[in-house]
Amino acid sequence: MPVLSTLRGPLRDLDVNIRRRGSELTPYERGCIAGARVAGMSPREIELAMQHSRGAVRGTIALEILRSNGASLPRRGRPIVHNERDRRLMLRNMRTFPKLTFQQRREDTGLKMSNSYIKDLARANGIAHWRAKKRPELSPKNAADRFLWCKVRRHWTVEDWRKYMFTDECSAERGKGQEQEWVFGLPADKWKPEMVTTYKAGKQMRVMVWAAFWGQGERSKLFILERDFESKKHGYSANSYIEVLENRVLEHYYDDLVFMQDNAPIHTAIKVKEWFQENGIRTTDWPPYSPDLNPIENAWHALKVLANKMFPDIMNATGETEQDRTNVEEALSKAWDALPDSLFESLIESMPRRIEACIKAKGWHTKY
Numbered sequence: 001m002p003v004l005s006t007l008r009g010p011l012r013d014l015d016v017n018i019r020r021r022g023s024e025l026t027p028y029e030r031g032c033i034a035g036a037r038v039a040g041m042s043p044r045e046i047e048l049a050m051q052h053s054r055g056a057v058r059g060t061i062a063l064e065i066l067r068s069n070g071a072s073l074p075r076r077g078r079p080i081v082h083n084e085r086d087r088r089l090m091l092r093n094m095r096t097f098p099k100l101t102f103q104q105r106r107e108d109t110g111l112k113m114s115n116s117y118i119k120d121l122a123r124a125n126g127i128a129h130w131r132a133k134k135r136p137e138l139s140p141k142n143a144a145d146r147f148l149w150c151k152v153r154r155h156w157t158v159e160d161w162r163k164y165m166f167t168d169e170c171s172a173e174r175g176k177g178q179e180q181e182w183v184f185g186l187p188a189d190k191w192k193p194e195m196v197t198t199y200k201a202g203k204q205m206r207v208m209v210w211a212a213f214w215g216q217g218e219r220s221k222l223f224i225l226e227r228d229f230e231s232k233k234h235g236y237s238a239n240s241y242i243e244v245l246e247n248r249v250l251e252h253y254y255d256d257l258v259f260m261q262d263n264a265p266i267h268t269a270i271k272v273k274e275w276f277q278e279n280g281i282r283t284t285d286w287p288p289y290s291p292d293l294n295p296i297e298n299a300w301h302a303l304k305v306l307a308n309k310m311f312p313d314i315m316n317a318t319g320e321t322e323q324d325r326t327n328v329e330e331a332l333s334k335a336w337d338a339l340p341d342s343l344f345e346s347l348i349e350s351m352p353r354r355i356e357a358c359i360k361a362k363g364w365h366t367k368y
Contacts, residue, residue, distance in 0.1 A: 025056060027070030033060045034070075049206040064196045084236045086111055087121055094118075094127055096340075135365040136289040146287040147363030164284070165257045167212040169225065169236075170300040172307070174204040174328055175316055199238065205320060207328050208236060210264075211336060214257060217344035220248045222336040224329050236270035245275060259283045262294065291367040293354055295347035302343060307335035 022122070024035075029050070035048045046057050066073060089109050100108065102115045113121070122129055138146075153160075181197045210283055219356045221246050228237035255257070259281050261267045276283055286311040308315045311331040317324060350368075357366040 001351050006250065009139055011257075023073065025052070025060060030060050030064070030067065030070035031124045032231075033057055034064045037061055043183050063105075064181075074258055082111065082113065082117075086113075090118060090121060091125055091127070094122055099132065115202050123148075133365070136291065138289055138364060142288045143363035145363070146290055146293075149285070149287040149290075150293075150358040150363070153355055154359060156352065156355070158352065160347050161348050162215050163256055164252065164260050165212050165214040166260050166294060166348075167210065167249075168262060168296045169208055169210045169296055170303070171206050172300075172304060172328075173206045173333055176204070176304060176346055205324070205325060205328060207332060209336075210248070211296070211299070212248065212252070213299070213344045213347070214252075217341040217348070217350075218252070219336075219339075219344055220252055222333045223248050224333075236266060238266050241266045241269075241272055242247055242275055245272075249281065250279065257282070260286065260294070262286050262290070263288055290365045293353070293358065295350055298347055298368075299343065302339055303332065303336055306338060310335050310338065 021316050032050065033052070036049070037043075041049070043054070043057050043061065046052070050057075063073065090113060092106055097105075097108070101357065102118055105111075105118065106113060119129060122251075152327055170220055183195050185192075185195055197273060208225040210223045210225055211220050225236055226239050227234055227361055228240045231237040231239070249259070259276070261283065263286060266272065287293065311327075311334075314327045314331045316325070354366065354368050357368060
């Protein structure tokens with residue numbers, strides 16, 4: 001009696017009659033078994049002719065009437081271990097205590113649910129799982145102040161915001177600002193050196209910078225702040241800030257502009273307030289702990305990313321000499337100048353959306 005051959009799959013050996021134990025039959029192979037049975041062959045003869053196991057042949061014959069064109073039947077899957085009450089208990093725990101870990105949830109509910117089961121249960125009920133965002137701590141009074149500040153400016157247009165000169169300082173740390181890298185690969189390759197984004201451990205050189213932008217995307221030059229070694233802690237003082245104002249603000253300020261600054265101590269010092277009055281510069285009040293309302297914060301991120309792209313050797317060096325510091329300062333200044341005007345225009349245009357987001361959050365944290 002002739003041996004019935006099976007279809008050769010891609011990249012498989014020519015001798016496809018030698019099957020691996022436990023592999024699933026194809027629809028074609030099931031059709032061959034069913035056809036041989038209809039032709040009068042016994043199950044034993046089919047086993048020998050096609051070199052299939054006894055269970056595969058007899059199971060195929062028994063289930064042929066239930067299959068459609070030889071396709072596999074749906075598997076039953078793992079039996080459900082948890083009942084509806086268990087699932088409701090875990091869902092109530094997630095809604096009541098959103099920041100518990102998986103292990104804490106198991107201990108709190110007494111349910112032995114796996115991490116993946118809890119994730120699937122949450123997803124099926126519209127509950128997302130994400131890494132908590134980090135934002136400045138706000139008190140109810142802080143939130144109320146932010147809410148009121150935004151309510152007053154709710155109907156301001158982009159043209160109104162173009163009259164603000166947005167300013168701030170930023171501590172740029174060497175080695176920071178790398179963009180998030182995504183990798184395609186096999187799970188087993190996840191921890192190979194070439195698949196990992198590395199960073200240098202320990203504190204790296206930091207440079208404190210200041211800048212401003214306003215209007216149609218106009219901006220100041222980047223200013224490098226110097227420490228005040230006459231101050232108590234040899235840090236950045238009101239004197240350091242006044243040096244910034246004299247070197248950058250006076251050359252750009254005009255009567256229609258309103259100078260914006262946050263509530264940092266060096267900004268609110270008496271001598272700084274006197275400087276603004278003496279030079280006829282209008283300032284505005286600013287709500288506490290509100291970096292999300294100051295669009296220049298987004299410009300700082302863009303600056304760090306661009307500096308790393310333009311000067312990777314400088315921004316990832318390890319030297320601590322004065323020349324190394326000078327190199328970092330020059331790299332940051334050039335990267336600031338290279339940022340597109342469209343970035344600053346779009347940041348000013350985002351102000352109405354920032355205000356609305358703060359109002360919607362009742363003064364609490366926003367996505368900005």
